[in-house]
Amino acid sequence: MLLRIEPGSHVPIYRQIVEQVRSAVATGRIGPEDKLPGVRELAVEVAVNLQTVAKAYNELVREGTLEVRRGMGTFVARKSSKGAGEAARAALEEHVRKLVRDARALGMTRKELGDVVVELWKDEV
Amino acid sequence: MGEIVRLDDVRKAFGRRDALDGLDLSVQQGKVVGLLGLNGSGKTTTMRIVAGLARPDTGRSRVFDVDPWSFTAAQRKRIGYLTERDYPFPEQTLDEAVALVDALHGGIDRDYVAHLKELLGVRGDIHYTAFSRGNQRRFHLIVTLAHQPELLLLDDPAQGLDVAVRHDLVQGLLPLLERGKTTVLFSSHAFNDVERLAEEVVIVHQGRVVLHSALDELKERARQVLVPTGTVLDCGRVVRRHAGERDERCTLVDVDPERLAELKRVGSVLDDRGLTLEELFLEFVQRRREARVS
Numbered sequence: 001m002l003l004r005i006e007p008g009s010h011v012p013i014y015r016q017i018v019e020q021v022r023s024a025v026a027t028g029r030i031g032p033e034d035k036l037p038g039v040r041e042l043a044v045e046v047a048v049n050l051q052t053v054a055k056a057y058n059e060l061v062r063e064g065t066l067e068v069r070r071g072m073g074t075f076v077a078r079k080s081s082k083g084a085g086e087a088a089r090a091a092l093e094e095h096v097r098k099l100v101r102d103a104r105a106l107g108m109t110r111k112e113l114g115d116v117v118v119e120l121w122k123d124e125v
Numbered sequence: 126m127g128e129i130v131r132l133d134d135v136r137k138a139f140g141r142r143d144a145l146d147g148l149d150l151s152v153q154q155g156k157v158v159g160l161l162g163l164n165g166s167g168k169t170t171t172m173r174i175v176a177g178l179a180r181p182d183t184g185r186s187r188v189f190d191v192d193p194w195s196f197t198a199a200q201r202k203r204i205g206y207l208t209e210r211d212y213p214f215p216e217q218t219l220d221e222a223v224a225l226v227d228a229l230h231g232g233i234d235r236d237y238v239a240h241l242k243e244l245l246g247v248r249g250d251i252h253y254t255a256f257s258r259g260n261q262r263r264f265h266l267i268v269t270l271a272h273q274p275e276l277l278l279l280d281d282p283a284q285g286l287d288v289a290v291r292h293d294l295v296q297g298l299l300p301l302l303e304r305g306k307t308t309v310l311f312s313s314h315a316f317n318d319v320e321r322l323a324e325e326v327v328i329v330h331q332g333r334v335v336l337h338s339a340l341d342e343l344k345e346r347a348r349q350v351l352v353p354t355g356t357v358l359d360c361g362r363v364v365r366r367h368a369g370e371r372d373e374r375c376t377l378v379d380v381d382p383e384r385l386a387e388l389k390r391v392g393s394v395l396d397d398r399g400l401t402l403e404e405l406f407l408e409f410v411q412r413r414r415e416a417r418v419s
Contacts, residue, residue: 007316007321008316008317008320008402008403009401010399011344012341014341015341044296044299047292048320048321049157049299049324050299050302051324055341
């Protein structure tokens with residue numbers, strides 16, 4: 001999992017981490033039982049304060065996206081709880097919303113976008 | 126968690142110019158606080174007072190619960206101060222500089238200094254003058270950290286460094302900033318560095334603190350809204366209004382998100398957006414400038 005932190009954004013850095021991890025889980029880039037980097041390791045990797053990463057992890061653990069295994073580290077939750085499911089769905093919707101906006105900007109119709117989705121869906125199955 | 130630094134209504138003039146004009150500041154133990162301000166706003170004077178190197182004309186200053194101007198040698202040892210200037214003894218090597226700190230404060234932990242040298246990648250046997258600007262700053266930082274101060278004052282640690290070297294310096298500082306161990310007050314003109322390092326931000330302007338807030342909360346609760354001219358806004362604290370012909374843009378902090386949503390629903394607020402730290406900084410310092418003129 002690679003994170004892209006934008007310090008100059010209006011979104012607090014801990015929230016950027018939360019949203020990107022959620023999105024990585026929602027889109028399957030990281031799956032159940034995958035181990036996340038340690039707080040210190042990630043903090044140095046993306047060059048932000050340790051507290052910021054710890055705050056993001058805490059929130060992700062609280063909502064059930066991640067789980068802490070004592071002495072082993074932080075993992076993607078085995079069974080994503082209801083909260084995590086909703087959060088993941090919300091993250092996915094955000095992606096779709098952007099997709100719809102981009103498609104409309106290109107002048108595509110609903111049907112044309114739908115056809116693309118159907119085609120790509122077949123490729124993935 | 127105790128209060129490490131407390132300044133109340135501190136004033137300090139140099140000649141006819143007020144450097145500090147009633148500055149209040151409180152820093153809690155273990156916090157990393159970023160100090161933002163234009164040149165000449167009073168950041169360096171504030172640090173010098175906290176370090177016990179300048180004396181306020183009036184007002185009350187307490188660091189570790191004592192007046193820093195009357196620090197004993199033992200109290201002074203609890204502080205590390207990286208000034209904005211060059212290291213004062215450029216003929217020294219880093220090892221010689223650390224030996225000087227040892228002679229001054231005593232009890233330097235050699236292993237810790239070796240760790241710092243490795244972490245920041247600076248050799249001990251080269252003269253300060255022979256280093257690049259980035260390594261000179263790192264050299265100076267190691268000298269500042271060598272005696273493991275509880276309160277670290279960093280005056281523009283990354284000044285004059287290019288973006289790559291600055292990034293390295295930020296990464297080198299991170300492992301040193303674990304909660305509860307060291308309290309850090311650092312100033313910078315680089316907003317990105319402040320966002321990466323700081324838990325709290327303080328904006329100093331014309332010798333006063335005009336904002337002190339947790340950084341995440343500040344960003345989460347700051348909005349710029351577009352409203353018809355003359356709209357009464359009760360969903361946050363208005364920092365600045367930019368009047369247009371029919372409507373005005375208002376910058377708010379401490380926004381109540383539910384109240385804002387309500388105002389949007391009933392059409393009192395036409396549009397809204399978040400603000401970056403840099404935008405917020407400009408709003409605060411420009412507001413004060415206009416207030417002075419009028």
